[in-house]
Amino acid sequence: MATDGFTTCLWFDNEAEEAAHYYVSIFKNSSIGRIARYPEEAPRPAGTVMTVEFTANGQKFFALNGGPEFKFNEAISFVIYCENQEEIDYYWTKLTENGGEPGPCGWLKDKYGVSWQVTPERLDDMVSDPDPAKAQRAMTAMLSMGKLDIAALEKAYAGE
Secondary structure: OOOOOOOEEEEEOOOHHHHHHHHHHHOOOOEEEEEEEOOOOOOOOOOOEEEEEEEEOOEEEEEEEOOOOOOOOOOOEEEEEEOOHHHHHHHHHHHHOOOOEEOOOOEEEOOOOOEEEEEEOOHHHHHOOOOHHHHHHHHHHHHOOOOOOHHHHHHHHHOO
């Protein structure tokens, strides 16, 4: 097995190339790699895009135009740990625009139905604090939000 991590395969109906360009436009340290096309006598029209290799935020992906059989759902999501509210606002806006859907507790779906969690880096520390009152206040605050608000989470955590 290769030692440079995993590559995530995303199954699309016909949007693999469009989606790859979309993700590359949102994340830094991103690029489009090889694009493979269906050959003659394949299950899809010859010459149409079969796969697109791309990197988004340094992570490797493989987008496949495999047909309408499978759809994305919340059982798998990508977590974006953000340093500040500006980053949360940026990713939330970019990933919900043009048909994406905001969800609860920092979750959203992008226009392709891929689930994302846009969360402050510090949230895991807050909700797992050894002081159960602090952890509960942070959890309660998070559960009341759609897009997460770092300042409001910090205030709840501190008991303010």
